[in-house]
Amino acid sequence: MPLATCAGCPLATTGQGFCPDLLRPNSQYVIVGEAPGRNELVEKTPFIGDAGFVLRNWLIKAVPQLQIALEKKRVSFVNILHCLPPMVQGRPYPKGKERLEAEKHCTQYRELGDAPVAILCGESPQRYFFATELEGEDAVDRQLGHDVKGVMGRIGRVYERDGRRWVFAPHPAYILRQPALVQHGQEALKIAVGSDTVVDVAYTKWEDALDSIYPSLH
Numbered sequence: 001m002p003l004a005t006c007a008g009c010p011l012a013t014t015g016q017g018f019c020p021d022l023l024r025p026n027s028q029y030v031i032v033g034e035a036p037g038r039n040e041l042v043e044k045t046p047f048i049g050d051a052g053f054v055l056r057n058w059l060i061k062a063v064p065q066l067q068i069a070l071e072k073k074r075v076s077f078v079n080i081l082h083c084l085p086p087m088v089q090g091r092p093y094p095k096g097k098e099r100l101e102a103e104k105h106c107t108q109y110r111e112l113g114d115a116p117v118a119i120l121c122g123e124s125p126q127r128y129f130f131a132t133e134l135e136g137e138d139a140v141d142r143q144l145g146h147d148v149k150g151v152m153g154r155i156g157r158v159y160e161r162d163g164r165r166w167v168f169a170p171h172p173a174y175i176l177r178q179p180a181l182v183q184h185g186q187e188a189l190k191i192a193v194g195s196d197t198v199v200d201v202a203y204t205k206w207e208d209a210l211d212s213i214y215p216s217l218h
């Protein structure tokens with residue numbers, strides 16, 4: 001069990017470790033992911049493993065406003081789930097009723113703070129916060145005989161709700177598997193900051209960076 005207070009959650013006996021959110025005061029942006037990976041469990045910090053590498057080096061560096069906010073420690077990082085879930089159909093995230101119940105139990109550990117912009121990375125955070133909207137959209141797509149949209153069909157979508165701007169982005173871990181999508185990720189962040197400026201960055205190759213960034217983890 002990740003924590004004693006997890007009792008009653010469907011992942012209470014199968015989830016591994018615990019990674020708290022990194023909520024910073026006066027944040028301009030809160031970046032919302034799905035669940036921690038193994039590196040996050042070791043360091044107890046969200047977005048510091050593979051996905052964090054892609055987010056910081058391939059995406060945020062290309063959007064100066066976001067890079068400056070990061071350097072000023074005005075970006076918060078949170079996850080929907082706070083332990084590492086077991087694999088379900090090749091993905092470390094629960095499905096169906098188990099997903100809904102785990103997400104509900106895990107709200108006890110999550111706050112978004114008061115950042116005016118929330119960047120929702122991937123399917124799970126998008127469906128968690130906008131379940132009604134996306135289920136309605138799925139129903140219309142099915143009715144029309146269309147494929148239901150996935151994350152790629154919603155990149156850069158913006159909702160204004162509860163005094164916050166919510167922006168849909170692909171999850172950086174997905175971009176790591178499909179590097180051709182890096183520009184789509186940058187576009188989503190550009191929309192989040194309300195800017196047209198996306199600068200070219202010299203990408204650090206993942207293989208070259210492993211030893212220098214996470215020597216203790218390899």
Ligand code: SF4
Pocket residue numbers: 002003005006009010011012013015018081082083084102103105106
């Ligand atoms: S999903 Fe959240 S509430 Fe459930 S076991 Fe993991 S950390 Fe605990």
